[in-house]
Amino acid sequence: MFTGIVTDLGTILSIEDIPAGKRTRIRTSYDTDGFDIGASIACEGVCHTVTAKQNAPEGNWFDIESAAETLALTTVSEWKVGQQLNLERSLTMGAELGGHLVLGHVDGMARVVKREDHPDSVYLQFEATAETAPFIAKKGSVALNGTSLTVNEVDGLLFSVFLIPHTLEVTTWSDRQVGDNINLEVDMMARYAARLAEFTKTG
Structure with a gap:
């Protein structure tokens, strides 16, 4: 974890x-x-x-x-x-939970389709797969290349995030460019909620 x-x-x-x-x-x-x-x-x-x-x-x-x-x-x-x-x-008991709970079990890859550099942030837009896109929600959490990030906007298979200077300094995100593949892990709560909804619908 x-x-x-x-x-x-x-x-x-x-x-x-x-x-x-x-x-x-x-x-x-x-x-x-x-x-x-x-x-x-x-x-x-x-x-x-x-x-x-x-x-x-x-x-x-x-x-x-x-x-x-x-x-x-x-x-x-x-x-x-x-x-x-x-x-x-890995997380230890009693440690501060600064991001969100991440399993390290990647659900698939997303691809960088747009990058915009601003004075105080970098905007990145990604294309998810059809299998993972339903689990990505606006203002929800997502793990990209092991970094807990908040989703900015969602449009079909597309979603975006903003990266602040600190994140760019302490991670590999400053090097990521359009066309790069990114490891994507959806929020585990979204995964379990979808599974529960599936059983509720069929039941």
């Missing part, structure tokens, strides 16, 4: 093909002694399990492994060495 509040910008050190999919090594500012092998870390919004880690003089790092389904459904298959990633460690 996560909150969608990015706490580190990691850098991809290496990517290796393995029988199960891909293994990625990520440099981090996290103290890797502070979490165990098997811990969950959201990387660009995708929940991954730590399989190796080390605090090193040249920089701390941890390894994750991405299975075939993850590669098919998320932007992990597009990652490149040197790329920065939004990172968030």
Whole structure:
């Protein structure tokens, strides 16, 4: 479980093909002694399990492994060495919930279709898939590349957000451009409400 509040910008050190999919090594500012092998870390919004880690003089790092389904459904298959990633460690009991509850289970990808840079913000418009669009509501929450954001407007498959300077400084969003694919996780409350409505209608 996560909150969608990015706490580190990691850098991809290496990517290796393995029988199960891909293994990625990520440099981090996290103290890797502070979490165990098997811990969950959201990387660009995708929940991954730590399989190796080390605090090193040249920089701390941890390894994750991405299975075939993850590669098919998320932007992990597009990652490149040197790329920065939004990172968030899993939520602990009693921690401040600054964003919204995020599972790290990506529902699909959205595509950036418009970017407008303003003096105090950046406007981004996305195109969602037909499967995920019904769960995105105006003024609702959505997790994009692991960042908890508030939806500004919705029009069919299109939805938009505004990014403030702080968000642009501490995440990878300053680099995102038209045509980029984005990991999308809808609000879990919307997902469960839709499922309940489905059963209520059929019942």
